[in-house]
Amino acid sequence: MHTLTHSTHGKSRVRVSKILRPREKPAVEETHRFLEAAVEVLLEGGTDAAYTDGDNANVVATDTVKNTVFALARDTDYDDLPTFGRVLANHFLSRYEHVTKVTVAMEGHTWHRLLDCPHAFTGSDAEARRVTVVAERGQPLRLADGFGGLMLAKTTATSFENFHRDAYRTLPDAADRVLATVLTASWAVNGSADRDDFDAVFATVRGALLTAFVDHHSVSVQATLYRMASAALDATDAIDAVTMSMPNKHHLPVDLSKLDRENDNVVFQVTDEPAGAIQATVTRGR
Numbered sequence: 001m002h003t004l005t006h007s008t009h010g011k012s013r014v015r016v017s018k019i020l021r022p023r024e025k026p027a028v029e030e031t032h033r034f035l036e037a038a039v040e041v042l043l044e045g046g047t048d049a050a051y052t053d054g055d056n057a058n059v060v061a062t063d064t065v066k067n068t069v070f071a072l073a074r075d076t077d078y079d080d081l082p083t084f085g086r087v088l089a090n091h092f093l094s095r096y097e098h099v100t101k102v103t104v105a106m107e108g109h110t111w112h113r114l115l116d117c118p119h120a121f122t123g124s125d126a127e128a129r130r131v132t133v134v135a136e137r138g139q140p141l142r143l144a145d146g147f148g149g150l151m152l153a154k155t156t157a158t159s160f161e162n163f164h165r166d167a168y169r170t171l172p173d174a175a176d177r178v179l180a181t182v183l184t185a186s187w188a189v190n191g192s193a194d195r196d197d198f199d200a201v202f203a204t205v206r207g208a209l210l211t212a213f214v215d216h217h218s219v220s221v222q223a224t225l226y227r228m229a230s231a232a233l234d235a236t237d238a239i240d241a242v243t244m245s246m247p248n249k250h251h252l253p254v255d256l257s258k259l260d261r262e263n264d265n266v267v268f269q270v271t272d273e274p275a276g277a278i279q280a281t282v283t284r285g286r
């Protein structure tokens with residue numbers, strides 16, 4: 001006999017899009033919004049016997065989970081992903097008594113209006129909204145918002161100097177260098193169970209992060225990360241902590257001297273791997 005110490009099941013990468021259409025006019029005259037997400041729903045609780053005794057009675061099939069995502073996308077009036085995630089999490093917890101915890105993780109891609117056309121959109125595969133909702137029986141709902149995949153670079157006003165010196169250090173001080181990263185940021189939203197302004201909070205936090213990225217001379221990714229997170233905390237009281245990952249995507253100056261050329265900080269070899277891993281959580285207050 002062995003002990004099953006943890007289990008969860010559900011469906012991942014349920015890709016669903018929804019047209020938000022006012023249905024006041026013929027379709028070609030309506031102004032649409034277009035929301036898209038890849039949804040993962042994971043259920044915990046009540047299914048130990050499925051693993052240990054082959055008893056499937058409490059197993060809500062992962063196919064049923066997938067169907068529910070589409071059905072609730074149709075039934076629910078949502079105009080942001082956090083609201084849809086909250087509806088999904090609450091649904092599974094209230095419908096299935098044996099389920100003790102539901103985690104809904106959504107990766108959303110934003111479709112922006114194209115050339116003012118009411119029903120044509122453009123988007124990018126890179127930046128994605130990331131929303132996680134956790135509904136646990138007897139506890140307040142927790143919702144974290146954020147994004148990943150946002151490429152950022154500064155081509156000056158960035159340096160890295162006076163870092164630790166020992167026998168293994170070969171990197172010279174750089175007074176002027178490229179700083180390039182792919183930003184991931186997430187933040188728990190206070191009072192998530194009741195709010196209806198997730199997109200406004202998102203825009204405020206994202207805007208503060210990006211403004212802080214450009215508004216100073218960076219002496220390291222670490223210092224820039226802290227400044228960005230602090231700006232986000234200062235911008236809204238809807239959040240009390242920000243977790244960020246800012247991998248240092250190195251752009252290494254190429255030695256062109258053997259090719260009889262100077263490289264006055266203009267030509268770089270871009271290396272995706274290895275990347276510097278720089279991650280931190282910054283929390284409000286001292």
Ligand SMILES: O=c1[nH]c(=O)c2[nH]c(=O)[nH]c2[nH]1
Nearest residue numbers: 160171219220221222248276
């Ligand atoms: O901003 C930086 N922080 C580091 O920790 C680091 N390490 C490194 O090699 N380059 C950089 N740049």
